[in-house]
Amino acid sequence: MKLNRSDIDLSKLMQTLRKDARKKEEFFRYIGDGPILEIGCGSGQVLKRMSHAFPDAALYGIDADSRMIAAAKRKNIPNCVFYNSLAQSPVELASKVNNVIFPASLHEIVSFSNNADVYQTFRNVHSYLTKGGVAIIWEGMRSDYGNITISDSPALGGLVKFARQFEYKKYFFEKTGKTKYSVSFDLLAEYVTKKDRLDIQMEYKETHFPLNHAEYEDLLKSTGFEISVFNKKPLHQNELEWIHRNLRLEEDISNIPVYVLIVAKKP
Ligand SMILES: C[S@@+](CC[C@H](N)C(=O)[O-])C[C@H]1O[C@@H](n2cnc3c(N)ncnc32)[C@H](O)[C@@H]1O
Numbered sequence: 026m027k028l029n030r031s032d033i034d035l036s037k038l039m040q041t042l043r044k045d046a047r048k049k050e051e052f053f054r055y056i057g058d059g060p061i062l063e064i065g066c067g068s069g070q071v072l073k074r075m076s077h078a079f080p081d082a083a084l085y086g087i088d089a090d091s092r093m094i095a096a097a098k099r100k101n102i103p104n105c106v107f108y109n110s111l112a113q114s115p116v117e118l119a120s121k122v123n124n125v126i127f128p129a130s131l132h133e134i135v136s137f138s139n140n141a142d143v144y145q146t147f148r149n150v151h152s153y154l155t156k157g158g159v160a161i162i163w164e165g166m167r168s169d170y171g172n173i174t175i176s177d178s179p180a181l182g183g184l185v186k187f188a189r190q191f192e193y194k195k196y197f198f199e200k201t202g203k204t205k206y207s208v209s210f211d212l213l214a215e216y217v218t219k220k221d222r223l224d225i226q227m228e229y230k231e232t233h234f235p236l237n238h239a240e241y242e243d244l245l246k247s248t249g250f251e252i253s254v255f256n257k258k259p260l261h262q263n264e265l266e267w268i269h270r271n272l273r274l275e276e277d278i279s280n281i282p283v284y285v286l287i288v289a290k291k292p
Contacts, residue, residue: 034225035092039068041222046070049128052163053078055254055288059123060085062153064112064146065130069097069105076102085118113142115149123158125150131164136193136231147248154291160250162287165218165234166241166257170210172197173276177204180220180271184208187216187223193232213272214283217264234283241287250289257282 030038049071061079066072066086075084084105088094094109108116112134135143150160175181188198188208196212211234219228236244238257245252259265259280268274 030090030227034227035090037222037225038227039093039096042067042070045129046074049163050074050078052126052128052161052286055159055161055286056124056126057159058082059155059158060120061124061126062087062118062122062150063126063128063130064150065089065127065133066097066107067093067130069100069102069107071126071128072097072102072105073100076104080104083120083122085122087112087116111138111142112146112149113138115152118153121155121158122153123155125154125158125160127160127162127164129163131162132233132235133231135235144244144248147244147250151249151291156291158291159253160245160287160289160291162241162285162289164285164287165214165232166283166285167211167232167234167237168214168281168283169237170278170281172207173210173213173274173278174201175206175208175213176202176273176275178271178273181206183220184213184216184272187219188212190229191215192229210276210278210281213268213278214260217260217268220267238282241285245287245289249291251292252287252289254286254288256286258284258286260284 060083062085063072064087066088072084072086086097087108087110089111091109094107097107106119110116134146196209199207201207214234218233222228260283265279
């Protein structure tokens, strides 16, 4: 199975995954004993780190892209079995698991599948887990904050261009004065997290902030989970600093939550 991206996009994506892998260790403290399954495991960067952190655990990785699975297999990660499958298609795992992790993979599943498939993914995850097992989501969260005002500033042209080309969703964007724009905050969040890799076509087709708070809750509760941790964070410091250096905003956006770490238990 090959997902709809070019080989150039794929090698750039693998580079980014390599760079970001360490950040994802943030959620390792929520992983309990027993087997661990990663949904959307990509080229295996996180599984490789987990094989060091949890040397006795059986590891499983599911990914829809055969080229990603091939790259992951080349890493020869001990105790690790891979499945080339869509997350929404049930897989016969070698055993039940106690932990299922989604490190920055749910935004792609939401972007490239329909709503029913996203719910089916979580019903599958529920069936893979033992009683008391956990699903851990490390992802972006759409804020639905509304619009902010940006006046003429160095990066405005780039943001306008991005807004016109962003295909995933038409966010609000309007010129309201000679040098003023009213812009959806969520559009700004997409831009600041993508601005350095806009040569990757996929960035215009996917969202980095797939669900809002209520949608995460509905997804997890309606597929049989109890939420035990729901940590929210604003944009990262380097992202906020870039915005403050390059865009003149009227509002203070430094505390708007846009990232989540969710732990959901199978009761
Ligand atoms: C941004 S990458 C993250 C990879 C990995 N979790 C990491 O952190 O290094 C997202 C991965 O999700 C996979 N993916 C996207 N949609 C999927 C689906 N419906 N089912 C399974 N995998 C999917 C992609 O092939 C890609 O490898």
